[in-house]
Amino acid sequence: MSQSLETTGAEGPGxxxxxxxxxxxTIIDEGEPARAIYRVVSGExxxxxxLPDGRRQIFEVLxxxxxxxxxxxxxxxxVAESLTDVRLTVFEKGLAERSSAFNSLVxxxxxxxxxALHEHAVLLGxxxxxxxxxxxxxxxxxxxxxxxxxxxxxxxxRVLMTRSEIADxxxxxxxxxxxxxxxxxxxxxxxxxxxxxxxxxxxRRLRPLTGTY
Amino acid sequence: MSQSLETTGAEGPGxxxxxxxxxxxTIIDEGEPARAIYRVVSGExxxxxxLPDGRRQIFEVLxxxxxxxxxxxxxxxxVAESLTDVRLTVFEKGLAERSSAFNSLVxxxxxxxxxALHEHAVLLGxxxxxxxxxxxxxxxxxxxxxxxxxxxxxxxxRVLMTRSEIADxxxxxxxxxxxxxxxxxxxxxxxxxxxxxxxxxxxRRLRPLTGTY
DNA sequence: CGAAGAATTGAGGTTAATCAACGAGGGTGG
DNA sequence: CCACCCTCGTTGATTAACCTCAATTCTTCG
Numbered sequence: 001m002s003q004s005l006e007t008t009g010a011e012g013p014g015x016x017x018x019x020x021x022x023x024x025x026t027i028i029d030e031g032e033p034a035r036a037i038y039r040v041v042s043g044e045x046x047x048x049x050x051l052p053d054g055r056r057q058i059f060e061v062l063x064x065x066x067x068x069x070x071x072x073x074x075x076x077x078x079v080a081e082s083l084t085d086v087r088l089t090v091f092e093k094g095l096a097e098r099s100s101a102f103n104s105l106v107x108x109x110x111x112x113x114x115x116a117l118h119e120h121a122v123l124l125g126x127x128x129x130x131x132x133x134x135x136x137x138x139x140x141x142x143x144x145x146x147x148x149x150x151x152x153x154x155x156x157x158r159v160l161m162t163r164s165e166i167a168d169x170x171x172x173x174x175x176x177x178x179x180x181x182x183x184x185x186x187x188x189x190x191x192x193x194x195x196x197x198x199x200x201x202x203x204r205r206l207r208p209l210t211g212t213y
Numbered sequence: 214m215s216q217s218l219e220t221t222g223a224e225g226p227g228x229x230x231x232x233x234x235x236x237x238x239t240i241i242d243e244g245e246p247a248r249a250i251y252r253v254v255s256g257e258x259x260x261x262x263x264l265p266d267g268r269r270q271i272f273e274v275l276x277x278x279x280x281x282x283x284x285x286x287x288x289x290x291x292v293a294e295s296l297t298d299v300r301l302t303v304f305e306k307g308l309a310e311r312s313s314a315f316n317s318l319v320x321x322x323x324x325x326x327x328x329a330l331h332e333h334a335v336l337l338g339x340x341x342x343x344x345x346x347x348x349x350x351x352x353x354x355x356x357x358x359x360x361x362x363x364x365x366x367x368x369x370x371r372v373l374m375t376r377s378e379i380a381d382x383x384x385x386x387x388x389x390x391x392x393x394x395x396x397x398x399x400x401x402x403x404x405x406x407x408x409x410x411x412x413x414x415x416x417r418r419l420r421p422l423t424g425t426y
Numbered sequence: 427c428g429a430a431g432a433a434t435t436g437a438g439g440t441t442a443a444t445c446a447a448c449g450a451g452g453g454t455g456g
Numbered sequence: 457c458c459a460c461c462c463t464c465g466t467t468g469a470t471t472a473a474c475c476t477c478a479a480t481t482c483t484t485c486g
């Protein structure tokens with residue numbers, strides 16, 4: 001419950017205030033009354049839901065520019081948790097809602113989020129374990145190299161989530177995720193030595209394994 | 214491709230025009246340029262995506278009041294298909310976007326949709342076959358009896374989707390869906406004789422099987 | 427009545443989950 | 457600095473859930 005929550009002096013452009021969180025702390029809990037909307041300035045935030053028996057599903061990992069805390073009914077429907085050190089801009093409820101420019105920005109971001117959720121539903125409902133992990137790695141690459149990356153050659157990405165978090169994101173167990181990584185490594189699709197998250201990827205071999213192309 | 218598309222004379226309140234579709238026709242295809250936003254007036258519409266090898270995932274079944282065709286990038290990211298006879302209101306792109314009241318309505322509906330997609334991701338990623346089917350039936354009940362239904366007694370619902378469609382919605386095969394229905398029937402959670410979709414449900418027994426409560 | 431589509435059920439195979447052991451790395455306290 | 461502990465990742469053996477293939481029945485519709 002008590003968590004390091006530092007309000008920096010630097011106020012963003014406009015109406016929001018800036019807030020920092022260390023890695024892996026709860027930013028909002030499911031069921032909390034919705035008092036504000038949050039925008040990621042730096043770092044990454046995981047959005048998830050828990051079942052009563054402890055099963056967890058992470059639906060999205062938000063990067064800078066992403067928003068969360070938007071809800072139709074005054075209560076948050078999901079948990080938001082920092083993955084890394086995070087800086088957020090907080091827009092108090094009601095304050096921002098009067099700006100039509102702000103609303104239109106939020107609307108656009110929600111549309112992007114819906115597309116991502118659609119893609120993720122396909123992954124969860126219809127892809128095999130290896131396809132899910134391959135799709136996950138491809139997402140990391142696309143986030144890391146925003147302009148179309150050179151489809152040849154090896155790229156490097158850093159995996160920030162633990163196997164357990166990836167499992168909760170992909171609807172698998174951590175063992176299955178680990179086995180899928182090992183298989184991709186055996187098949188020379190990816191390469192890594194130490195468990196520091198750094199990973200080289202052969203995009204040309206990865207793409208056909210995602211199920212999407 | 215050619216499909217009965219009747220424009221009725223009755224124009225809705227405001228800027229949309231009305232269009233009807235028979236059951237199980239494609240309303241929009243993935244990749245089509247987005248020319249309009251659609252709102253369901255009556256009937257139901259399924260939103261889905263196809264993988265190249267034919268696997269399909271349905272993410273949502275829209276009922277009256279629901280909208281679809283909203284996209285961040287000018288192209289539809291998914292397929293929309295009528296489940297029943299459907300009447301839609303069509304709002305031409307750009308025309309409606311100038312109305313801030315319209316935008317705010319769309320924004321609210323998108324927020325509701327995101328909640329539903331979150332719930333569905335939990336179902337796809339973390340629930341067992343029986344839990345998925347039980348959750349599906351519960352959704353049917355909640356749609357059919359919008360005010361809190363009496364939690365005692367038997368309720369009746371009509372299942373409009375085929376086993377195959379339900380399977381594509383729940384991330385299962387049609388046989389697994391059929392077996393789950395059979396098991397719920399054996400366990401006296403649901404009851405039906407003919408394959409006409411009519412089904413009696415004992416809500417008290419259904420709820421504990423959804424995994425959510 | 428016959429045909430086609432939908433649903434059910436069974437048998438058997440495959441995938442991923444579960445249970446379990448072990449190794450590597452990082453932090454803490456002696 | 458080293459020993460210990462704890463978390464994370466990997467891997468193996470086994471089990472369970474779900475998928476696939478196949479046969480049968482039910483329902484609808486021409």
